[in-house]
């Protein structure tokens with residue numbers, strides 16, 4: 001198994017949460033009310049799973065490995081991905097500011113930008129960046145990355161991915177979004193869940 005397969009399967013969980021966030025935004029606008037407790041659940045997922053769990057595997061491990069095998073961090077696809085991670089963080093700050101002032105329109109604009117940007121980002125990683133990574137370094141590097149992923153998760157008592165997988169599953173139930181079948185995330189299931 002390639003280490004990037006784990007990241008692609010994490011993307012599937014993130015995409016499900018984005019579908020739910022989209023429904024939350026529509027519901028908030030329709031009811032002209034922002035439920036702060038639910039917004040906090042989305043912030044927890046985005047900041048602690050999409051960013052701290054997933055993006056840190058990319059920024060601290062995958063991109064560094066790609067750089068070791070000759071890909072620039074300052075220009076080209078890795079630089080674009082890093083820039084988009086920053087854009088996402090700014091959208092979340094915008095969503096938080098809007099929530100504080102109960103500004104539904106502001107929340108909606110930032111959330112919609114975030115959802116569109118991240119879906120596009122994930123598409124580019126799955127279809128361009130990860131294949132590029134797999135072509136740029138040898139199998140031994142992929143195996144090392146996978147071991148590093150395990151180490152990162154072990155530092156968190158191996159519960160982080162499981163907790164956020166369950167959180168996304170519950171959100172999907174609430175917003176009537178079909179959740180992932182085990183067969184869609186076979187590597188994540190056998191390695192981390």
Ligand SMILES: [Fe+2]
Pocket residue numbers: 055058081085121125
């Ligand atoms: Fe990324």
Ligand SMILES: [Fe+2]
Pocket residue numbers: 007011054058122125
């Ligand atoms: Fe990613």
